[in-house]
Amino acid sequence: MIRLFLAEDQALVLGALAALLSLEDDLDVVGTAGDGETALQKVKELRPDVLITDIEMPRLSGLDLAARVRQECPGTRVIIVTTFARAGYLRRALDTGARGYLLKDAPSEQLADAIRRVYAGGRAIDVGLAEEVWDAQNPLTEREIQVLREAETGQSTAAIAASLGLSVGTVRNYLSEAMGKLGAEGRIEAARRARERGWL
Known part of the structure; x- marks a missing residue:
């Protein structure tokens, strides 16, 4: 059995x-x-x-x-x-x-x-x-995924930076990179697109 x-x-x-x-x-x-x-x-x-x-x-x-x-x-x-x-x-x-x-x-x-x-x-x-x-490799880095998960909850850039122990400028860079990779105009849209693809 x-x-x-x-x-x-x-x-x-x-x-x-x-x-x-x-x-x-x-x-x-x-x-x-x-x-x-x-x-x-x-x-x-x-x-x-x-x-x-x-x-x-x-x-x-x-x-x-x-x-x-x-x-x-x-x-x-x-x-x-x-x-x-x-x-x-x-x-x-x-x-x-x-x-x-x-x-x-x-x-x-x-x-x-x-x-x-x-x-x-x-x-x-x-x-x-x-x-x-095989055609759906995740382009996001681990840090970009972490930042998007935080952004998904509606947190400010400063709050995300404090939560992850990063500078505000670094968080902005990660968000910008992730938005570019996902073709999204904002952080919430980027998080939604990443979530829909199963990457978050």
Whole structure:
């Protein structure tokens, strides 16, 4: 039996996913959680073979959860199942060590097959996104990403500088560079465009 743990913040989706996967003879859902922090604690306790997680969750995102699981429970493989059909998210998921990335509208048989493939040591990536990811490299530096994340919340340049321990002029430069790379006229638009591409 392949032991599964499911992390998903929408109770209806979580229940449906658990019910569908439990119909498979070789899959056993050993636990579920509605937020990333609880999921991490339970995964550490239960040590499932495969963790299936959404990206957007309270307390700890699916991407952060995948990274922590890779560090703290290396025997548990991670599959991201999400609505985000964005190459940037896929790239980040792969960088965290996730072995699978599927969309929520995929048929349940496809998910079951993906679980078996990942459990056996392979990968399971949505085909359309896999092709896109090579054409969607993130042009932003780590500092530009940090500055845009702060700007996204509406903070002033001075507040961003204080938060990141940078000078106001340096923050302005990072914002200007990021806006240029994203073809945006303002910092909020730049943050929105980066978010839409899955780069923040």
